[in-house]
Every structure is written in structure tokens, then in C-alpha cells.
Amino acid sequence: MLSRIKSGITGLKAKLTRTHNAIMGSVEAALTGSSREEILGALEEALITSDVGVKTASEIVDGLRAVMAGRDEEKLKGCLKSAIYNILKQVERPLEIGVNQKPFVLMALGVNGVGKTTTIGKLAARYSSSGKSVMLAAGDTFRSAAIEQLELWGGRVGCPVIKQAHGGDPGAVVFDAIRAARARGTDVLILDTAGRLHTKSNLMAELKKIKRVIDREMPGAPHENLLVLDASTGQNALNQARMFNEAIGVTGIALTKLDGTAKGGIIIAIANELKIPIRFIGVGETADDLKDFNAGEFVDALI
Amino acid sequence: MFESLTDKLRKVIKDIRGQGRLSESNVQDALKEVRLALLEADVNFKVVKGFIESVREKAVGRDVLESLTPGDQFIKVVHDELTAVLGGAGAGLELKGKPAVVMLVGLQGSGKTTTTAKLALKLKGQGRTPYIVPADLFRLAAVLQLKRLAAEIGVDCFDSDGYKNAADICSEAARYAGLKGYDTLLVDTAGRLHIDGELMNELKNLKRLLDPSEILFVADSMTGQDAVNTAKGFDDAIGITGVILTKFDGDARGGAALSMRQTTGKPIKFIGTGEKVDCLEVFHPSRMAGRILDMGDVLTLIEKAQAAVDVKQTKEIEKKIRKDTFTLDDFKDQLKSIKKLGTMDSILSMVPGFDAMKKSKDVQIDEKEIDRIEAIINSMTKKERQDPSCLNASRRQRIAKGSGTKVQEINKFMNQYDQMRKMMKKLRQAGPRGIKAMLQGMGR
Numbered sequence: 001m002l003s004r005i006k007s008g009i010t011g012l013k014a015k016l017t018r019t020h021n022a023i024m025g026s027v028e029a030a031l032t033g034s035s036r037e038e039i040l041g042a043l044e045e046a047l048i049t050s051d052v053g054v055k056t057a058s059e060i061v062d063g064l065r066a067v068m069a070g071r072d073e074e075k076l077k078g079c080l081k082s083a084i085y086n087i088l089k090q091v092e093r094p095l096e097i098g099v100n101q102k103p104f105v106l107m108a109l110g111v112n113g114v115g116k117t118t119t120i121g122k123l124a125a126r127y128s129s130s131g132k133s134v135m136l137a138a139g140d141t142f143r144s145a146a147i148e149q150l151e152l153w154g155g156r157v158g159c160p161v162i163k164q165a166h167g168g169d170p171g172a173v174v175f176d177a178i179r180a181a182r183a184r185g186t187d188v189l190i191l192d193t194a195g196r197l198h199t200k201s202n203l204m205a206e207l208k209k210i211k212r213v214i215d216r217e218m219p220g221a222p223h224e225n226l227l228v229l230d231a232s233t234g235q236n237a238l239n240q241a242r243m244f245n246e247a248i249g250v251t252g253i254a255l256t257k258l259d260g261t262a263k264g265g266i267i268i269a270i271a272n273e274l275k276i277p278i279r280f281i282g283v284g285e286t287a288d289d290l291k292d293f294n295a296g297e298f299v300d301a302l303i
Numbered sequence: 304m305f306e307s308l309t310d311k312l313r314k315v316i317k318d319i320r321g322q323g324r325l326s327e328s329n330v331q332d333a334l335k336e337v338r339l340a341l342l343e344a345d346v347n348f349k350v351v352k353g354f355i356e357s358v359r360e361k362a363v364g365r366d367v368l369e370s371l372t373p374g375d376q377f378i379k380v381v382h383d384e385l386t387a388v389l390g391g392a393g394a395g396l397e398l399k400g401k402p403a404v405v406m407l408v409g410l411q412g413s414g415k416t417t418t419t420a421k422l423a424l425k426l427k428g429q430g431r432t433p434y435i436v437p438a439d440l441f442r443l444a445a446v447l448q449l450k451r452l453a454a455e456i457g458v459d460c461f462d463s464d465g466y467k468n469a470a471d472i473c474s475e476a477a478r479y480a481g482l483k484g485y486d487t488l489l490v491d492t493a494g495r496l497h498i499d500g501e502l503m504n505e506l507k508n509l510k511r512l513l514d515p516s517e518i519l520f521v522a523d524s525m526t527g528q529d530a531v532n533t534a535k536g537f538d539d540a541i542g543i544t545g546v547i548l549t550k551f552d553g554d555a556r557g558g559a560a561l562s563m564r565q566t567t568g569k570p571i572k573f574i575g576t577g578e579k580v581d582c583l584e585v586f587h588p589s590r591m592a593g594r595i596l597d598m599g600d601v602l603t604l605i606e607k608a609q610a611a612v613d614v615k616q617t618k619e620i621e622k623k624i625r626k627d628t629f630t631l632d633d634f635k636d637q638l639k640s641i642k643k644l645g646t647m648d649s650i651l652s653m654v655p656g657f658d659a660m661k662k663s664k665d666v667q668i669d670e671k672e673i674d675r676i677e678a679i680i681n682s683m684t685k686k687e688r689q690d691p692s693c694l695n696a697s698r699r700q701r702i703a704k705g706s707g708t709k710v711q712e713i714n715k716f717m718n719q720y721d722q723m724r725k726m727m728k729k730l731r732q733a734g735p736r737g738i739k740a741m742l743q744g745m746g747r
Contacts, residue, residue: 045348048342048348048528049347049348049528050528051345051527051528051529053343054339054342054343111525111550111553112412112414112550112578113411113412113413113414113523113549113550114412115411115412117443121443142578143448144447144448144449144451144452144455145444145445145447145448145451146444146448148443148444148447149442149443149444149448152443152444153443197550197552197553198553198554199552199553199554200552230412230523230525232410232523232526232527232529232533233523233525233526233527234345234525234526234527234528234530234555234558234559235343235344235345235527236345236525236553236554236555237525237527239554257410257411257412259496266527
């Protein structure tokens with residue numbers, strides 16, 4: 001068990017090497033500063049260049065200023081680590097599939113191109129390999145071939161996909177899907193939705209409508225409104241989270257494409273400013289690369 | 304677009320405007336604000352540093368300090384510098400060779416596939432015969448997506464099904480395109496990370512094979528600080544010739560545009576401004592800088608209007624106004640031209656000061672209003688359209704039913720129409736000179 005956790009950590013560390021190197025490189029460079037303020041300034045820069053954002057970065061640095069005495073490297077690392085850990089710990093709440101909710105309805109949301117469909121595919125693989133019956137609903141009726149993309153995932157994982165024609169009403173698709181999932185006694189129903197920019201009021205209204213349809217058919221559902229965010233996004237991710245949250249209420253976040261990019265600091269800004277639970281992080285192409293978010297592991301991999 | 308950055312800079316500039324003269328210390332404060340605004344707009348830290356330094360050098364000079372309107376001078380310095388960073392004069396596509404080859408590359412989810420179709424449609428509109436080549440075998444259903452889009456816009460598309468690698472697709476497609484006489488090849492490649500050695504080698508291989516005249520890096524305008532690294536990574540590996548920024552219709556501040564331009568030195572050629580296939584616009588650095596400073600983007604608006612409004616039709620309308628024979632049918636035609644410009648929101652956001660007004664007054668644009676008016680006119684008989692004065696209560700009720708609106712809405716619309724007619728009448732009576740005087744009066 002212990003070794004498994006250990007290998008989990010080193011695995012994550014390997015995936016986040018670039019973020020780690022970017023931050024640690026700057027931390028070490030920062031330590032060469034001649035005065036305390038110079039070091040703190042360089043640290044703030046390191047955080048901002050990791051997309052942590054000006055506000056959160058200066059809050060972290062102000063916190064360090066209060067506790068930091070001297071320029072001991074290990075101590076500084078420790079302080080930075082615990083500062084970030086404290087922020088991330090608040091949003092570490094892995095998604096639990098309630099047994100009383102049958103089907104457990106998860107709706108994936110997000111702007112275009114963040115990886116909604118791929119994340120859904122990975123989630124389907126995860127739940128179905130843990131022995132749950134999974135059904136997918138092709139609610140993205142707008143983008144060309146989005147339905148076929150989901151069907152290919154369904155074929156790969158071996159779970160049914162409920163769909164209608166391209167250009168159809170997504171509300172009707174989810175209506176059908178809930179009925180079908182109930183009839184077949186499915187454990188987890190995952191709904192795909194079309195990517196939409198959070199600023200398009202008509203598309204956000206459509207999302208509200210889909211939610212109403214679900215709620216009418218199954219009061220209390222969807223049980224999870226999962227917002228999918230791209231880790232290479234800058235400060236706009238905050239706007240996305242805020243506006244999707246205002247429109248239909250976001251209950252969890254999945255942060256994709258964390259591997260390879262030197263960044264992903266936006267996760268810290270979101271945790272600090274919005275306090276929405278972070279459920280998953282995507283660190284690679286395979287289904288196993290979608291991991292439960294764990295603040296400790298994440299910070300260990302980072303610093 | 305750039306909304307928040309605009310807001311910030313306006314605030315800074317307002318602060319300076321309040322002062323009688325510009326001193327070194329308030330340049331300092333203004334620059335601090337500009338720096339913060341740019342960082343929050345996701346402009347890369349190092350790019351911001353350089354930008355602020357050059358603005359400082361130019362701002363703290365004799366010209367500014369001796370100028371009577373220091374605020375305006377400061378705006379100009381920031382504006383010129385922004386334009387310079389964004390790339391000076393606009394750059395078009397360079398299409399050489401027969402067929403000319405354009406490759407689209409970038410990270411996953413940046414919008415390559417949609418952009419390929421948009422570009423094809425644009426080239427088709429310019430009289431070229433593009434040929435789409437789907438070479439993304441990695442993402443599920445990517446080939447199918449592009450085939451569908453190609454069919455939608457009526458552009459021929461290579462059938463990549465059954466192929467095992469991108470190189471085979473490209474060489475076969477190039478051979479076929481040569482035979483059939485297509486003049487432009489548009490190659491959509493798989494999304495990849497710039498650090499993925501294997502996939503980057505595939506791109507290098509495709510480049511050798513195709514000898515493209517354009518390699519366009521497709522990037523999400525919402526990209527954060529890492530934009531510099533990805534753009535540089537692709538540029539170092541395969542040598543990009545330009546950038547296309549996508550998803551520009553959101554509220555991203557778009558700092559990535561500045562960052563990428565500065566680090567690669569490659570021009571930004573197009574911006575994607577919507578989900579539909581015709582939403583691809585030429586990137587204009589100076590206009591974009593103007594937009595950042597909330598000086599509006601009137602040039603783009605005028606260009607759009609010229610493309611959408613038929614000159615002959617406009618002349619006809621003028622004549623009708625002069626002769627007082629402007630009917631509801633003509634009015635409907637006008638609405639159609641307006642709709643061709645895009646959504647009301649996107650049109651108005653190009654008008655100077657509109658973004659700020661929208662924020663402060665929480666203006667909601669009702670995109671359906673034009674549709675409703677169209678429905679009302681469509682539900683009228685020919686006679687009613689020619690002479691709306693015959694609209695009595697029962698006719699109005701029938702129109703309301705037919706158009707799915709309420710009688711009140713019809714009343715409101717008819718009132719507006721009457722007012723418009725009165726206005727036209729006044730204009731007509733005033734003659735050309737009178738119109739000029741009237742417009743000047745409105746400006747005051």
C-alpha cells in the first residue's frame with residue numbers, strides 16, 4: 001500500500017517535471033538575490049510566470065514575508081510549500097459516487113477545446129473498470145463529429161452511448177439518457193455538452209435549460225456539474241469558473257493538460273479565489289493519467 | 304475582447320488626464336497600473352518588463368512634459384508601442400508554389416480543425432481552389448469532423464480513412480491535388496505538445512515532404528504565461544511563419560497575442576471570432592492596439608459594412624427616401640444587411656466607449672429583437688407593408704398571432720417606424736446642407 005502511494009507520487013512528479021523545474025529553477029534563482037525583498041520579488045515573479053496571477057502571488061509572498069526570517073533555502077522552500085498546500089488543501093475533495101443516486105448524473109461543461117470529451121472517455125474507463133455500469137450521453141450536438149468521437153470512446157470502454165442526430169436538441173438527448181439509464185439500472189450517467197464560451201448568454205441559457213430538463217426528470221440531478229479547464233489557460237480560467245458557476249453552479253473542476261506545460265499555477269488562483277473543489281487533474285493521454293486531485297501529492301510534485 | 308485591459312488602461316489614463324501636467328512621478332504610477340493590467344491580461348512577465356521600459360523611455364521626455372495635453376500624449380505613446388509590439392502593418396498569407404501548401408500546427412484543443420475549414424472558406428471566397436487534407440490521425444473522429452466541415456462549406460477534402468500515418472496522407476494528397484489542379488493545400492495536423500519529441504519529428508518530416516509556404520501556429524487567445532514557450536518551441540522546431548489566434552470572441556484579455564509576437568517575431572495573421580465557419584478575420588495590429596485603449600475598432604466595422612451592404616441596393620434606398628416611398632419591405636431588407644454584420648453585441652463592441660458603457664450600465668443586447676421585427680413584417684399582407692396606415696386593431700391582432708408576438712410589440716414597432724419616417728421627412732426637407740447642420744448639432 002505504502003509503496004503504491006509512493007509510486008503514485010513519483011509518477012505524478014515525473015509528469016509535472018516541467019512545472020516543478022520552472023518553479024524550483026526560479027526559487028533557486030530567487031535565492032541568489034542580495035536582499036530579502038529582492039528574493040521575495042523574484043519569488044513573486046516566479047509565481048506570476050506560472051499563471052498563479054498577480055493577486056494570489058502577492059498574497060502568498062506577503063504571507064512569506066511575515067514568516068520568513070533569514071535566507072535559509074530549505075526553510076524558504078518549506079514555507080512556500082506550506083503556503084501553497086494550505087490554499088490547495090481547502091479544495092481537495094475527490095468526487096464520490098453516491099450509492100443512493102442511481103444513476104449518478106455527471107455533466108461535463110467548459111469552453112471549446114479544453115478536453116471535455118476526452119475527460120469523459122477517461123472517466124468512463126475509470127468507473128467501468130471499478131465495476132460500475134456507465135452510460136454516456138452525446139449532448140454536444142453542435143460540433144461536427146462530436147457524437148462520433150464520444151461513440152468511439154464508448155466502444156473503447158464498452159459502454160452504451162445515447163445520442164440523437166447532429167444539430168438536435170441537447171435537452172432531448174439528456175432526457176432520453178436519464179430514462180434509458182433508469183430503465184437499465186445504470187450506476188453512472190455522464191453527459192457531454194457542447195463547448196461554449198462563458199460570455200455567450202444564449203449558450204449559457206441553453207445550459208440552464210438542459211439542467212432544468214434533468215432536474216425535472218430526476219430531482220436533485222445532475223449530482224455533479226464538472227467544469228473542465230485547460231491548464232495552459234491564463235487568468236481567463238477564473239472568469240470561466242465564475243461565469244459557469246453563476247449560470248448553473250459548478251460543483252467540481254477537472255484541470256486537463258497539466259503534463260508538459262511548465263504552468264498550471266492557475267489551479268492555485270482558482271483554489272484561492274473561488275474555493276470550488278478540484279476533483280481531477282489530467283497529466284497525460286491514457287485513462288490512468290486522469291488522477292484524483294490530492295493537495296499533498298501535488299505540492300510534493302511541485303516543490 | 305480585451306475588455307478588462309481596456310478598462311484598466313482607461314482608468315490609468317483618466318488619472319493622468321485629471322492632472323494639469325505630466326510629471327515623472329505620475330508616469331511612474333501610470334506605468335505601474337499598465338504593468339499590472341498587462342500581467343493580469345496574461346502578457347508574459349518578461350514581455351511586460353520590456354514593454355514598460357520602452358514606454359517609460361518614450362513617455363518621460365520633453366514632448367510629453369511640454370505638451371498641453373499630457374494624457375493624450377501618454378495614450379499615444381502606449382498606443383504606438385502596443386502597435387509596434389503587436390507587429391506594425393498587417394501581414395497577409397504568402398501562397399507560393401503549385402499547389403501552395405499551408406500547414407496548421409498547435410497544441411491540442413487550440414482550434415486547428417475548425418480554423419482549417421474557416422481558412423479554406425476564406426480562400427475559396429478569394430477565388431482560389433483550396434483542398435483540405437485531414438492529417439490528424441490521433442484524436443478520435445478528427446478526420447470525420449473535418450470531412451463534415453469541408454462538405455458544409457463546399458470545399459473538396461482528401462479521404463484520409465484507411466491511412467496509417469500522416470506522411471502517407473500528405474504525399475498522396477499532394478500528388479492528387481497536383482493532378483486535379485487545386486491551387487492551395489490546407490493541412491490539418493494533430494495537436495501536440497512542443498516538448499513531445501516524437502510528434503515534433505513527425506511535423507518536421509511533413510514539412511520536408513510538403514515544403515509549405517505557410518506554417519501557421521494556431522493558438523488559443525486565452526493562453527496564459529506559457530504562450531511564449533509553446534510558440535517558441537514550435538518556432539524553433541519547425542519554423543512557423545505566422546500565428547492565428549482563436550476563440551477571440553470570449554472575454555480573454557488576449558495578452559498571449561503580445562507575448563507570442565514579441566518572442567517569435569512572427570506576425571499574427573488572423574483571429575477567430577466565433578464558432579461559425581465564416582468567423583475568421585484579418586488581424587490588424589494598429590486596430591487591435593486602438594481597441595485595447597478603447598478607441599474602438601471603427602475600421603473593422605466599416606469594412607464589414609462594406610462587405611455586407613450592396614452598393615446598388617443602398618443607392619436604391621437613398622432614392623426611395625428622397626421620394627418618400629420607403630416601405631416596410633425596404634425596411635426588412637435593411638435589417639437583413641445589419642444581420643449580415645454579425646451579432647448586435649459584436650457590432651457594438653467595435654464602437655468606441657461601448658465596452659465601458661456596457662459594463663457600467665449593465666446593458667443587455669437582445670439579439671432576438673431583429674428576428675421579431677422581421678417576423679412581424681413577414682406576417683403582414685402586401686398591402687399592409689406598402690401602406691401601414693391601414694393597420695387597425697383586428698389587423699394588428701392577426702399579425703401578432705402570425706408572428707408570435709404581442710399587439711403591444713406591434714404598436715411599439717409601428718411607433719418607431721412612424722418616427723423614422725418623420726425623421727426621413729425632415730432630412731429630405733432640410734436638403735444636403737441642412738443634414739450637415741443637423742448632424743453637427745447632434746454632435747454637440
